Amino acid sequence: MSTACAARIPQTTEPLVALSNVGFRYPGASSDALQGIDLTIERGAFVAVAGTNGSGKSTLCKTLNGLIPNYYVGDLTGDIRVAGLTAAEETVSSLSKKVAYVFQDFENQLVRPTVYEEVIFAPLNFGYPDYKERGERALALLGLSHLRDRWIWQLSGGQKHMTALAAALSLDPDLIIVDEPVAQLDPQRARLVYDKLKLLREQHGKTILVIEHHTEFIADYCDQVILMDKGAIRWIKPVREALSRVEELAELHILPPQVTLAAKQTLEAERQEGEAALPYPVTLGEAAEFYRQRDVGTRLNAVDGGSEAQAILRGTAKSGAQEPIVRFDRVTAGYKTIDRTPHHVLKNVSLELREGDRIALVGSNGAGKSTLLKLISGIRRPSEGSVTVCGFRTKDVSPERLADYVSYIYQQPEEMFIEDNIRKDISYFLKARKHPGYAELVDGLMERLRLAGLADRDGRLLSGGQQRRATLAIGLAMRPTVMLLDEPTASLDALSRREVTAMLSGELGSVKTAVIATHDMQLVAEWANRVIVMHNGEVALDTDKRTLFSNSELLRQAGLTPPQITQLGDALNLDPPCLSVDEFVRRVQSPLKEEVPAWKPSNKASSTS
């Protein structure tokens, strides 16, 4: 193994990537997309490129595989050398053999019907006689050989991403560029992708470049951060130093890891002004060590912190009984598979949703979350049992009739834009029902969701955050009693994610109960007052969020990762679990004020009852 690796790395000490004074302007653009870029990347590095949307991250990466300037013709200046080649003299084809690229919307990068066809496609095109072995080798490298004969459409999102990566690896490139792997995948699957990248780097000597703004992943896997701003490189720093620049990152809408924020607040409370504290801990392990050194673990359960814990536990008591708005009565539902056998996605589910419920529906992919939402909206009907929504049995009424009470917001915003501008999209429902004065209603709503300036734009062409706001407006314009949302924060950057979370937490008008299917545990921690965990088509747990996060065994089974700050609390034996950075800092700090008798929750169940 080691000899093979050594053989692959050439004897030269030339860096893998060397850019000097590179600038680029798209044809017809009024400003430069890249300017004055000087960059060297050594062989075997694991580098993150961070920056806001439009800061030139993708453009920079596309100069490395020749898409710029061979495919996007524009004004390219400066020198680019990649893997011993001078880019100006090469084509996309020759550079692609050295540089692999996994796009952000990797689904559209897969052009063949099956996994195997996909991974042999590139080597076949380049005329390698051993194209079959290359494909097989790439699959084996990522542990995908068992998926060899699957259709692409049968794969989960994570498997598709891996397939795209395998297809790129089949050319045995030196540099692997991955564009925002976390954006389109749930956290656990994203971690799998990163683990594979780490493996490729450590065992096969590959150099990895990721475009990423999820700083928790940067902290865990990368060793350098390139910060881009307005087409230029602001700085290149080692990861710990980079992520400790909390204010600077915040200014560019990049959210540092939660543990870093917590450590910063703790240090600021402890220290005198002007005292240097950098760098902060950036990974979970470092932060746990940081707080253990402060002896926090032993002092945590003192009265101050303890009384807050007690208040938290009291606050989670269930509210009284009213008539449920939605009732599932022993519901079984599913679909027919391609060989006509029924596949039950939901099995014998009984459930009641009541007024005031803000429900987070969590669980791994395929656990039945989307099916549950579709059953409430009337798009699907149960094969056994019944679903009652606002007094109607969904079997007996059309989806159009149910739409008077239920609005369902899809995971893919594109599938909700059925008109050519978003004002028409938002008005569609009210207009179809000839609602008097709908125009004012729509205007008001657009004002509130900051869409007024975008009214005449096509929804498909908006940015991710704007698209989410627009779909939210479409849903709210239906003035529903029940609001259903499928992954409303998926594929959003930190800023848009916070924005959407805030909107959902705010005034929702007529909505009496809302259900969000999500993998975003930060959203669960901030928004929900009830959590339903789905596992294999059944309700595994119906509880509040604190109980959820204290049940680590179930979390693992259901494929969920708690927010990082909750994990830190767990590492320090904080009980009940901690949900936000502010809460964590408060609970960790308060015992410092004075020494008081310890409060020990000997048994959580007895303290609540």
Next chain:
Amino acid sequence: MEAIKQSLIDKLSVEQIKVELMRTAFGRRSTLLSRFDPRVLLGWYTILAILPWFLSNKFVLLGLLVPVLVLTFSSKVSPLVLFILGLGLVSEISYILIGSLLFGGSLDAVWPLMTLTLKLLIISLASIAVFNSMDPERFSDALLSLGVPGQFSFGVSYGYRMLPILIEEYHNLFYSFRLRGKAPGKRGLLGWRSLVYLVRTAVYAFYPLMLNTAKRTRTTVEALEVKGFTYALVSPEARKLKLAYLRVGAADIAFLGISLLYLIALCVGGHWVSF
């Protein structure tokens, strides 16, 4: 009655149609026809698609129908496809018949119509049997090897890759319209108002589908560039490597030979028998 209606609705639901479509396209079958070289199959099919137009002897036509029926049966064709074929044939016969009755004709018109119907049936069943058995990948390779430009043959297999995604997206868009639209208050005679509403919605749902597809292709085109697709279009090795597996074997020759002998036998027989 209500139960029958419900079961009919179940059979014709969007969901069901989706399953049948996917089954037709992606159910991996090993059928009799799928064993032959795709180019041989294409040639065989071309002959069968043209020949019936030059024949009018019902004995010969019926003789052709029998093996085509057997092959269709052996290809495990989806009942939905056969149902649509049946619907087409019945409506075709009935509208010509109604026309003939309206203009003073009689039931006599049916008999000559049977000849036309037979021809259509042979050709349709042959297409169903052949294309149901032939993996689109092999079809695309056959086209490439027969000299069709690479862009076109790639298009066939890319369409195959995209089909399930487009079906899924269409389904969601269709419901996007329904979840925000308003069904007609009165259903009308035999529910014609509802029918018109649903058909209109079904058509409207295609527009956003097209726009979304257009947006999606940007990455696809870049990816094709990176994967050397355009490089392969001008390089002969890639084509040679790709098509190396296509080979006309003894089974293919035998298949063609038997078909030809059967055809000759039919024509000879047709000399003696005719009705």
